[in-house]
Amino acid sequence: MKNVDDLIESAAELAERGLSKGEIADELNVSRETASWLVERSGRTEPPAQRGQPADIHVDWSAIGRDSARLEHVARAMAALLRKQGEEIDLTVGIEKAGVPMATMVGRELDTDLCTYAPRKHQWNEGDMEDLGGSFSRNFAGIRDRECYVIDDTVTSGTTMRETIEAIREQGGEPVACVVLVDKQGVEEIDGVPVYSLVQVIPVGSDE
Secondary structure (H helix, E strand, C coil): CCCHHHHHHHHHHHHHCCCCHHHHHHHHCCCHHHHHHHHHCCCCCCCCCCCCCCCCCCCCCHHHHCCHHHHHHHHHHHHHHHHHHCCCCCEEEEECCCHHHHHHHHHHHHCCEEEEEECHHHHCCCCCHHHCCCEECCCCCCCCCCEEEEEEEEECCCHHHHHHHHHHHHCCCEEEEEEEEEECCCCCEECCEEEEEEEECCCCCCCC
16 A cells, blocks of 8 residues: 555445454554544545544555565564563463464464454444453463563554553463564553564654
8 A cells, every 4th residue: 555545445445344443443554543534534535635634654564464484584573572581481462463473473483372362442433442342362372370472563552552461460461571563653661561663663744
């Protein structure tokens, strides 16, 4: 995808397939607010520029995601950021959807079990997010009072990562460190947990 029009078209296609706005945000690597803006404008014919769109950055890492060898190399780099935390940690938590393939390969590199977490934004369409809840899949390893790593593809606002950290602690676990492919906010820690990234995006410009 090269421009906003491409994103609007993709958002429209995903909405037609029945994805919630939260899932669209996850698929396009944008915030929930940006996903809503894209869906709302998907039926318009005039250019959307300068119509009060939210400030956001779209990250297209499909060149990595569609090739297992490239994804493995990236996962090794992510694992290298975590090795300094020690060798006692035996659980890696992947945030669905895009964080799970990365977490799988990071877990293999670090020889840990794998756990997955589906954030509440995947259920979000309209209304109050506080009424929704995320969940851990029973098809993978449980938290069981263990220390763990948390893996996702991007940090946009930090909301999903914070939710995952809180959910892990509610299960009695303790996140030791988080790692993402791209950090769009310059986040160094969330709720006392360090956040590492391979790429950090820093917007530079003026609002004028």
